[in-house]
Amino acid sequence: MLSADQISSYRENGYLMIRDALLPDQLATLQDLTNEFIEASRAVSESNDIFDLDDGHSAAQPRLTRIKLPHIRHPAFWEVATSDRLTSFLKPLVGDNIRLHTSKLNTKAPGGGAAVEWHQDWAFFPHTNDDLFSVGIMLEDVTLANGPLMVIPETHKGPVLSHHQGGVFCGAIDPAHPTFDLDRAVTLTGQAGDMSIHHVRLLHGSAPNMSDGARKILFYEMGAADAWPINGNSGAYTGMSQRDVWAKLHENMICGTQPISARLADVPVIMPVPPPPDGSSIFKVQRSGGAVSAFATQAEIRSEQPA
Numbered sequence: 001m002l003s004a005d006q007i008s009s010y011r012e013n014g015y016l017m018i019r020d021a022l023l024p025d026q027l028a029t030l031q032d033l034t035n036e037f038i039e040a041s042r043a044v045s046e047s048n049d050i051f052d053l054d055d056g057h058s059a060a061q062p063r064l065t066r067i068k069l070p071h072i073r074h075p076a077f078w079e080v081a082t083s084d085r086l087t088s089f090l091k092p093l094v095g096d097n098i099r100l101h102t103s104k105l106n107t108k109a110p111g112g113g114a115a116v117e118w119h120q121d122w123a124f125f126p127h128t129n130d131d132l133f134s135v136g137i138m139l140e141d142v143t144l145a146n147g148p149l150m151v152i153p154e155t156h157k158g159p160v161l162s163h164h165q166g167g168v169f170c171g172a173i174d175p176a177h178p179t180f181d182l183d184r185a186v187t188l189t190g191q192a193g194d195m196s197i198h199h200v201r202l203l204h205g206s207a208p209n210m211s212d213g214a215r216k217i218l219f220y221e222m223g224a225a226d227a228w229p230i231n232g233n234s235g236a237y238t239g240m241s242q243r244d245v246w247a248k249l250h251e252n253m254i255c256g257t258q259p260i261s262a263r264l265a266d267v268p269v270i271m272p273v274p275p276p277p278d279g280s281s282i283f284k285v286q287r288s289g290g291a292v293s294a295f296a297t298q299a300e301i302r303s304e305q306p307a
């Protein structure tokens with residue numbers, strides 16, 4: 001359950017922190033499984049359907065940015081998502097009918113694990129309404145040092161900023177954008193078992209993990225079941241890649257050109273196309289799409305400091 005204050009705070013600010021959201025046995029199960037997946041990644045030398053590898057990954061030292069789609073990798077991830085415990089926090093925000101859009105377990109590796117550049121999830125998967133959010137379950141303590149999620153309150157009520165660079169979708173805003181105000185950012189730290197919820201249009205990002213432990217946050221992207229995905233980001237539903245969808249749109253043109261804007265009532269939408277060369281995870285989208293980093297300088301300064 002959520003209190004009336006929590007609900008109005010979410011509506012006003014676009015995010016919410018819930019302490020001890022997971023039951024102890026749920027947390028322990030997911031922690032064990034996550035460690036097993038990280039162990040299994042020792043056998044992998046290239047990113048694949050399950051693992052998104054970070055720079056420097058090796059059998060001796062696993063370095064992952066992400067375990068992809070955990071809800072289909074092991075039933076426990078689905079069971080937690082659908083548990084009465086979790087849904088009791090979500091129903092007050094978007095009603096009783098909730099659908100999962102996707103899931104990911106971002107396991108930012110120790111000692112510099114990749115930043116996530118500032119973005120709005122909505123830019124990746126626009127829907128017919130914006131009653132969608134991302135649930136972030138902390139599987140280990142999240143501290144200032146290990147690349148916590150940062151959010152800019154109330155931006156979910158503002159415009160959807162451009163996530164394009166050089167005419168390509170790059171999954172990140174330009175940090176030089178005049179409305180981007182880092183001074184307003186709130187850092188979401190917490191203990192294992194705590195959970196954040198952020199609105200699909202809220203601006204958020206996270207710095208590299210400069211600690212000596214992995215930063216593990218399990219994200220479920222969900223929303224009201226009456227929010228229908230707008231075609232063009234149909235990969236999660238059709239199995240088609242963004243590249244194939246983009247090609248198909250062109251194939252079907254009778255005359256003229258395919259615009260990247262879409263006309264809709266009430267919700268601002270910019271379609272996440274043309275896709276970048278590698279769309280296999282947000283890390284790869286931002287890197288291959290040429291996103292301008294808000295964190296590069298910070299990471300460089302930190303890595304230049306003597307150990």
Ligand SMILES: O=C(O)CCC(=O)C(=O)O
Binds near residue numbers: 104121147206219282
């Ligand atoms: O892992 C993080 O810190 C942020 C993840 C995120 O925003 C995303 O994957 O869309």
